Amino acid sequence: MKELLKIYENKQPEIVFNWKDSETEAEGWTVINSLRGGAAGGGTRMREGLDMNEVLSLAKTMEVKFTVSGPAIGGAKSGINFNPNDPRKKGVLERWYKAVSPLLKNYYGTGGDLNVDEIHEVIPMTEDVGVWHPQEGVFNGHFKPTEADKINRIGQLRHGVIKVIESKKYSPDISVKFTVADMITGFGVAEAARHYYDIYGGTIVDKRAIVQGFGNVGSAAAYYLAQMGAKVVGIIDREGGVINEDGFSFEEIKKMFLHKNGNTLVAENMIPFKEINERIWSLSCEVFAPCAASRLIKQEQINQMIETGLEVISCGANVPFADKEIFFGSIMEDTDKKVSLIPDFISNCGMARVFAYFMERRVEMTDEAIFEDTSNTIKRALQRTFARSASKTKISETAFEIALKELI
Numbered sequence: 001m002k003e004l005l006k007i008y009e010n011k012q013p014e015i016v017f018n019w020k021d022s023e024t025e026a027e028g029w030t031v032i033n034s035l036r037g038g039a040a041g042g043g044t045r046m047r048e049g050l051d052m053n054e055v056l057s058l059a060k061t062m063e064v065k066f067t068v069s070g071p072a073i074g075g076a077k078s079g080i081n082f083n084p085n086d087p088r089k090k091g092v093l094e095r096w097y098k099a100v101s102p103l104l105k106n107y108y109g110t111g112g113d114l115n116v117d118e119i120h121e122v123i124p125m126t127e128d129v130g131v132w133h134p135q136e137g138v139f140n141g142h143f144k145p146t147e148a149d150k151i152n153r154i155g156q157l158r159h160g161v162i163k164v165i166e167s168k169k170y171s172p173d174i175s176v177k178f179t180v181a182d183m184i185t186g187f188g189v190a191e192a193a194r195h196y197y198d199i200y201g202g203t204i205v206d207k208r209a210i211v212q213g214f215g216n217v218g219s220a221a222a223y224y225l226a227q228m229g230a231k232v233v234g235i236i237d238r239e240g241g242v243i244n245e246d247g248f249s250f251e252e253i254k255k256m257f258l259h260k261n262g263n264t265l266v267a268e269n270m271i272p273f274k275e276i277n278e279r280i281w282s283l284s285c286e287v288f289a290p291c292a293a294s295r296l297i298k299q300e301q302i303n304q305m306i307e308t309g310l311e312v313i314s315c316g317a318n319v320p321f322a323d324k325e326i327f328f329g330s331i332m333e334d335t336d337k338k339v340s341l342i343p344d345f346i347s348n349c350g351m352a353r354v355f356a357y358f359m360e361r362r363v364e365m366t367d368e369a370i371f372e373d374t375s376n377t378i379k380r381a382l383q384r385t386f387a388r389s390a391s392k393t394k395i396s397e398t399a400f401e402i403a404l405k406e407l408i
Helices: 002-010 052-069 089-106 118-128 136-143 147-161 180-200 216-227 250-259 273-282 299-307 330-338 350-359 367-388 395-407
Strands: 015-020 027-032 044-047 074-081 208-212 231-236 240-248 287-290 312-314 340-342
Touching: 002 395, 015 052, 015 089, 027 052, 027 089, 044 089, 052 074, 052 350, 052 367, 052 395, 074 089, 089 118, 089 136, 118 147, 136 147, 136 350, 147 180, 147 350, 180 216, 180 287, 180 312, 180 340, 180 350, 180 367, 208 216, 216 231, 216 250, 216 287, 231 273, 240 250, 240 273, 273 299, 299 330, 330 340, 330 395, 340 395, 350 367, 367 395
Parallel strands: 044 074, 208 231, 208 287, 287 312, 312 340
Antiparallel strands: 015 027, 027 074, 231 240
């Protein structure tokens, strides 16, 4: 696996598009790792301090993810080095999408990512520059549909991603109008933990869980974990967190979900960040869902969790460990040898899978069909890994080997 990984990491990307904004200090990159299958896909993110190497590593991560989620295309990513809280953000994004529109028309599909909203920014801004849909390039480059078929599938995609969830099974409150895009990634993170126990032995019911991050992914993961019977004992977010060693009830988690402020946890008895960051890692738990930013989790934090009974990690963040390597750094490798580590490209593939699902010909547009499709995709990936090795350790190593053999 290590040799395959070295070859994959060292392979130069096929396309690097570099843009410098004419009106601000913003700089952006689209990195297309390969045009496997005639196209490439990956979201657009914005943050201050972002550089081309970050975009490249995420493009390579997307390519691995597509081996699980489909379609069989190359990985790509767009990133803009700019403060997302700057009032000039809208203009920067509009000029960015105008510059990158030839790629989006022909072979590159994008979506929302860190600090860039799929529904309120990506879709309307790409439409304004003549792109039918942010995924149009994947249709044209990979699927090569007839004009009528393309119109139908883009219609599915447009409707499906912004579809309001009507089922009480999948929505914390149907009157609030949560969309598929709001919930699907966190749902997948929780389902990955549930499927892990079903396949490798045991049950998620009554397992104690810690969730890191309470944005779209973390809050949804906490909600679905509690719904399926896990006991969420701790949540750590940017400004603080909460602990209940007996586990918060499903109703308490639901309340926290519905009362969050944007992507920030709001709860009674909030513990300040400094204090919870000292306490939470030594809390007894079996399930850990890291759903905050990339490269945050340190070796000593994982060591503390392992000492207090950690069994499985379901990654909501891409590359959650504080490793400098693109994929399999020393912290990740050490963790993978000691506990069950479900890699991000399986556990957080929900949104990529939703895109792939709606790109197919005439699919069922119900909440059940959409969510079950993501659940089954994650289940199949874990079953493939289990079939290769039934060991509860080195799950990530085995999953990477399966994926890389498809790509190299």
